[in-house]
Amino acid sequence: MTSIEEFRADRIGQPDGLMILDRVLEGVDFSGLRIDYFSINGSTLRGCDFRKIKVQRASWGGNPVLFEDCVFDGARIRFIPAADTEFRHCSFRNVILSHWQPSRFALVGCTFTGRLRDCIFNGRSSYEPDAPANTILDNDFSGAEFITSEFRWGVDLTRQRLPEGPDTFYAPDAATTITAAQNRLDQITDTTIRKTIKRWLGIYADATRKGQVQGFFAAKDFGVKYAEKEWPVLRALLAGDDPNNPPRPAPATRPAKKKPAARKKKPAARTGPADPDITALGDRLRTATDPAQRDETARALTDILKNPATSAARTHQATRALTNNLPADTPVTLDLTGARLGPDTAFTGTRFAPGSTFTRLTAPGDLTFTGCTFDGGAAFTDLTVTGALTLTDCTINGPADFARAELTGPADLTGTSFEGPAVFDAAAFTSTLDLTRTKFWADTSLEADFADDVIFNQTMFEGNAKRGIPPELGHENQGLPAGTIWGPTGPAWEE
Known part of the structure; x- marks a missing residue:
């Protein structure tokens, strides 16, 4: 059975990381990993479990990497640039993926829910018209939220399931839709919004000139701050509606926010009989004058808190013994x-x-x-x-x-x-x-x-x-x- 410990990247100066090179792995469990750096190069991974991993820097690719039938549900991954990655029939449910911008790339039959931030799905390996095509087919993005993310350079959106609703707009013929919207810009009476939307339409139009036939537009294409005011105007313009009286979604209802200090405190936990050893450690911490003795006593209390076998009652008592007896302004x-x-x-x-x-x-x-x-x-x-x-x-x-x-x-x-x-x-x-x-x-x-x-x-x-x-x-x-x-x-x- 493969252990992930054999992939620790200490030898390349990444002690809080993993490196997989030229391997074929099946059914390996990476779930729950929290690591700074994760490199995968020249490898095939089938049926592997990446649920709830957190990766600060994921470098997947370089030499070809294939993920097939892998599960990434609940993952939080921030990518760094790489190429030659292929994902087939993988699950990305309830994820947060950011900076996923591969050049040479394949994505087939995958399902996404959660948030995609600063992700770019390219239909070609570069903006050049004759660049090799990427395979992006039959993916389900219908439950994903796009935040400053996009499809470009010829992704066939008729082969994807896309999000629907007031925060999105789909144009089967993006070039025609954008041109019509540009011709109606003067109808926007708010000059500041008109200037902003003119700039956005120019960016969208440039994407069509580089091969994106269908257009998918989202409220947070250009940042969260534009979603409430500018986006409804843009969507109305794209749809051929009145941009000065656009349909607006009902404002989200949130419970009133309270300052942390005003939060209602929970009833005091039932701690049970006090552990005399913990009580003694608290007293010793409070009265210690020697720095070495103070650190040693604090270490005895933190060791209790680090022991997974410590009961809830002893954890509560050790926490209070520590926080109530630390000296003020003394290191x-x-x-x-x-x-x-x-x-x-x-x-x-x-x-x-x-x-x-x-x-x-x-x-x-x-x-x-x-x-x-x-x-x-x-x-x-x-x-x-x-x-x-x-x-x-x-x-x-x-x-x-x-x-x-x-x-x-x-x-x-x-x-x-x-x-x-x-x-x-x-x-x-x-x-x-x-x-x-x-x-x-x-x-x-x-x-x-x-x-x-x-x-x-x-x-x-x-x-x-x-x-x-x-x-x-x-x-x-x-x-x-x-x-x-x-x-x-x-x-x-x-x-």
Whole structure:
């Protein structure tokens, strides 16, 4: 039986990665993997299970790679450029796929639901008219959401099942439809919207000149911020309707959003009889004056939290013993790698010494850091929080890594200062992300999946953020999102 451990990529300097080269694999279980780098080259994979994998950088191709009858359901994958990949009869249900832009490529009989971000499906291997054709046939995209994603260079859309509804428009003859819409542009009375849509129609028309016969247009083709106002006008223009009185979908009804602090707290967990050993560790942590003794005591508590055999009652007690007895403003080293916390955990004024890590930490409730200092950076890779994440008025003196984090509730980073590079690549934000008065002093990458609003309010970027702010947040390579500023010496936006 093949073990995925034999594919660890330590030898090429990728300790948090896998590399598969010149192999034929059948029925291998990769499910649940969370890795930074995954390279597959010159290989065939049949009937393999990739369910719920999270990959920050997937490089699949180069030498031909075939995936056949593989399952990627629930996967979160961010691709880097590659070629010569072929997918046949694979399942991509409830996925988040981003930056999937292969050149030489085949996609046959596959099913997609979930979100496709910055994905490009090319009908040819390049824009040249005589470039070799790619095979893209009989795929079901009807349950997928297209966000700054497209078909181009001659994909036969009559051989695909496409999404339907008010957020999409299909044109059997794209060139004729676009020309008719261009001829009716003067009917749009709002000059700002007219200018925007004129530019979009020019981009769509260019696609038809490069061989795309049918057209599939989606509300978020040019970013989320245009979906509510400009898209209904564009759709009406394409459909031959009145662009000044377009049908508009009913506004989505969302429950009123609450600040994390206003959330109704759950009843206190039943902890059972107190474990005297944990109580003693908490007392020792509170009274320790020697740094080595303090770190040793904290390590004893975190070891309890990292042990999968620890009961819920002891987990709750150890979490409280740790958070209630940490000294304020005195450095302490916490290694919470792979730990599971008790419900609704809060750190207040804690100073985390270099060497502290929170990788693969699971918080089954709210996780709060208020006024904390991270002296060696903050490693939150593969963090899972089922409640709200609050990281407010903190200072992170080093790199911050939230790659592949899974955040179910609202995330609030108000007033936090990121002194080093900040990475959120392949993270999933199911609810809102609040970046009010957040300061990013070094390079920043927000290449994450956002299912709800991102709040930019006096958000400062000092380093390079251009490549790290995805188009769906609305910058379109012309500036930062509304509500953000460059820092005192930050770079000008380069076209």
